[in-house]
Amino acid sequence: MDATQMHDVIVVGAGPAGAAAAHRLAVQGRDVLLLDKAAFPRDKTCGDAISYRAMKIVEEMGALDGVRKVAQEIRSVRFVAPDGREVASALPRHPEYTGVLVIPRLQLDTLLKDHAVTAGAQLVENAHVDAIQPLAEGVQVSAGENMFRARLVILAVGANSALLRRQDILKEQPQTMLAARGYARGLQSDPHEIIFSYDRMALPAYGWIFPLPEGRANVGAGFFRIGPNKDQMPATARESLDIYMQNPAVQAAFTTGITLDEVKSFPLRVDFLRAPKFAPRTLIAGEAAGLVNPLTGEGIDYALESGRMAADGALAMLAANDFGAARLDEYARSLNRAFARFFRYHAVFRDTLFTYPWLLNRLMALGAHDRQFMDHLLNSALGILDPAKILAPRFLARLAFHP
Ligand SMILES: Cc1cc2nc3c(=O)[nH]c(=O)nc-3n(C[C@H](O)[C@H](O)[C@H](O)COP(=O)(O)OP(=O)(O)OC[C@H]3O[C@@H](n4cnc5c(N)ncnc54)[C@H](O)[C@@H]3O)c2cc1C
Known part of the structure; x- marks a missing residue:
């Protein structure tokens, strides 16, 4: 690839936010380079559940049929309250979809980036971006020995904040939830029902069982080190998952002798209200902008939506050839309009419900x-x-x- 070529946009990170941004830019005929440090298919530690809002954008990207082929449809939810009481409920009716979906990220993210590439985005794998430098008419993005240039960059690097810190964009430790998940076989509970447990653990925390096809399930647990119980929290996310594995809800959901494969932990950034949303010639999307629901821990939907919004912001800037502060700020304001009120309420719900x-x-x-x-x-x-x-x-x- 010609290092002096000036692309319209470089998207760093080919997760849901980056794939959605690159897809939209490519569909609009823009020259977009999509860089990821990984080679696909690549795993992403996640609960693998995608909400209706996520499904809507996946559908608009043309990927929903492919996703459905390998996903498990979920039609009901079972809660285990802090006092051990179990409450099951069908999901409320949705005008377009009969249920939410659970699909391993190994498959979801590959499908999404494939659709971005089919739309015209150029993907460069194994490109670990380590620096972004301003140029007179754009930015230079370095990934080791490789250099790329563009008029604008969209950062969609997820919860890994190393690059944002190095660029001095992120100046404080973001609030995070710590979570771990693994994959289990032998699910014997309802394969179309997800389970959330809040019992037998110091709160705020929860455990989950998200069914997958063929009797598999994503089993995980996560917690916040905040609130009155902050000193009683497990030392690690892995430990919180070990505790959850002893929970009767887990024992009852699986045939005996359940073991977890591919156990991994990862933080979730839930700091949207404080997170930087732009820098010079740079828009920040998805979890890199702290866009994870502070109550439920889901972020795929908000990653997809904000990726698309970043693409719209980029399209407006490119059309006007104006990358100034007012344009950057307009992008931040569009994110705030879409998410701030909702995230503020959910943070208050989390703090209230888990304190009491x-x-x-x-x-x-x-x-x-x-x-x-x-x-x-x-x-x-x-x-x-x-x-x-x-x-x-x-x-x-x-x-x-x-x-
Ligand atoms: C245990 C756990 C369970 C979760 N469960 C759910 C769930 O069930 N449902 C839900 O909606 N959300 C869930 N989430 C949150 C969800 O995983 C994230 O919010 C979502 O993946 C964010 O998407 P993204 O595109 O912003 O970032 P990511 O999906 O993290 O993608 C970022 C991409 O950037 C690449 N990258 C990072 N740094 C660089 C770099 N320097 N150079 C090049 N590439 C780079 C990475 O390789 C990656 O491909 C969970 C998270 C965790 C940790």
């Missing part, structure tokens, strides 16, 4: 009897209902007086 577990117990108890309330809870968690609706006076009254 009796409240979470009451929520679950009420949800077990009140379909409309449970639908609101689930739709809010899925990001398709304004979370303020949970605080409607009629629900607060029911919560206060529910036996």
Whole structure:
């Protein structure tokens, strides 16, 4: 590749955010280079669940049929409350989809980057970007010995903040959740039901079982080292998963002798409200901008959406040949308009519910009897209902007086 060639945009990171950005830019006829330090197929430590919002963008990228072929459809959810009470519920009806999906990231991310490449993005694998330097008319991106040039860069490097720190973009330690997951065989619980457990662990934390095809499941656990229990948290994410593996909900879900393969841990950045969203000639998308729901830990949907928004920001800048502060700030404001209120509410829900577990117990108890309330809870968690609706006076009254 010619190192002096000036591309329109370089996207660093070919996860969901980077693939969505590169796909949109390529579809719009832009010259886009997609760099990733890994070679695909590559794994990404994750729970592998994709929400309706994620499915919408995957569909718009033309990848949903391929995803469905290897994914497990989920139609219901089972919660184990802090007091051990189990509450199961069908997912609320969605106008377009019959359920959310679970698909290993090894497969999802390969499909997404394939669609970006088919649309016209040039992928360079094994390109570990270590520096970005300003040029008179753009940026120079270095990956070891290799140099690339573009008028603008989109950083979609996920929770790995090394590059953002080196560039002095990220100046403080971001708030993170620590989580670990592995893959198990021999699932004997409902293969279309996901399980979230909040019992037998210091909160804020949860464990999950997300079914995959052929009796496999993604089993994981994660926690925040915050709040009144912060000194009682496990030393590592792996330890929190070991604790969860002893949970009766896990033991009951699998045939005896369950073992986990491919156990890996990784942090989740949940600092969107404080995170930098741009730098000179640089837009930041996905988890690199802290876009993970601080209550549920999902971030694939927000990575895809923000990747697309970064592409739209880039398209506007390229069209106007204006990469100035006002344009960069407009991108940050578009992210804030889309996500800030929602993330603020969910951070407050997390801090309140996990500080006062009796409240979470009451929520679950009420949800077990009140379909409309449970639908609101689930739709809010899925990001398709304004979370303020949970605080409607009629629900607060029911919560206060529910036996
Ligand atoms: C244990 C765990 C469970 C989770 N469960 C879920 C879930 O069930 N559902 C959900 O929606 N979200 C979940 N998440 C969050 C989700 O995984 C992330 O939010 C999502 O992957 C973010 O996408 P992204 O494109 O921003 O970044 P990533 O998916 O992390 O992609 C970043 C890409 O950038 C590349 N890269 C990084 N640095 C460089 C560099 N310097 N040079 C070149 N390339 C680079 C990486 O190789 C990678 O391909 C979970 C996270 C964890 C840790």
